[in-house]
Amino acid sequence: MAKQSRTNIRDSILEASTVLFSKKGYSGVSMRDVAQHLGCTPAALYYHFKDKDQLYLGVIQHVCHGVSASLKRAKDSHGEPWDQLSAVLTELIRTLSANESFWRLLQQILMDENEERMRQLGNSVFHDIFSIFYDLASKIGPHLDPHQLTISMMSLCLFPFQSANAASFLPGFDPTNLQPDKLSSHVLNFISLGINDDATNTLSLKNRKPK
Template sequence: MPPATDKVIRRLSKEDILEKTAPLFAAGGYAATSMRDLAKACGITPAALYHHFTDKDQLYLDVLEYTFRRRIGRMGEALKGLTKFEDKVRRVVEVLVDAIHDDELFLPMLRRELLEQDEKRLEYLATRVFAEPFREIMRVGRDLPPGNYRPSFLATSALALTIGHYTLEPVRRYLMPSDTPDDLRQAIIDHVTDVALHGLRKDPK
């Protein structure tokens, strides 16, 4: 590969680099992915990456934020104008499903971070990426009678229900191959919404 030139470096924006390097991190993780691998994916030299990022740690954190925020970071915007509780619940589920469905980055990177348990990266994800959509989901729960449910558990349940379906789908389709819907995305949206509304409307025991 020819050496990177100033022209190439200028042409590649920070977002371009994040877009090109995210699949490598998703496939191999932080430790197994070298700056040389990342630079090759971008068509530049490793030294050229430092034009945008101080080190691999910073690049990886920016990739995490870029990958997750662009998919679930606009939860509040998606809920604007909705007044009915049922509509808000469905929209929350739609945003979460669309962040995962047919996406090769979101779920692999989330699984990897949860397994590796790196406290610095988990805190970064929580405060820089998930905090805003998490708060918006908790606000939806305010339409319920006060004191019946813990808002943070409601938000966690919404995430867990949706992510859990996609996490277990590769196994479920072998357990019940005849019960695989033609439109998996819509089936999960409908199911999770119905389960959420039915469960939330019941008086807790």
């Protein structure tokens, strides 16, 4: 590590820590674990990160910044909301499919019960990714709660990967359903049907005359 530039060393630390945190979560990883994985001393880590909290936040920022940038490019490459959503869903699912550490890290984060860490992550890390979906949710389902719809859309992308091991032992499992293009098409159709059906039901209730 001594021959690397400071930026390269920092990136190496973040990449190694991503793998560890994605497998063991925040509480299962120590600075000593990271140092051992990298083949350096804990003191070398503390030169770049003052404590484990800063390293953990840095890891998630490092991972999510790249994802949010790719999702924004996908969104900006199309003009209509549904086309934008299709592109964003496809990009996110491709990322989840290609980067196991990313979705495992998300899974570990969702199980984190530390409110202060979640506040920091919500304000400084997940905000950009969530906002991309939130903006699209507001446009394609204006009659729905955009926050709830955003959570639902992101869950539809993430859960198939989180549940793949268990699902492989359940009836009807087809591994090809996890292929990015096939899964993104399914998710988009599911969202479309749900939104249109909900709009129809909402309109029906509004037009229903009291007895």
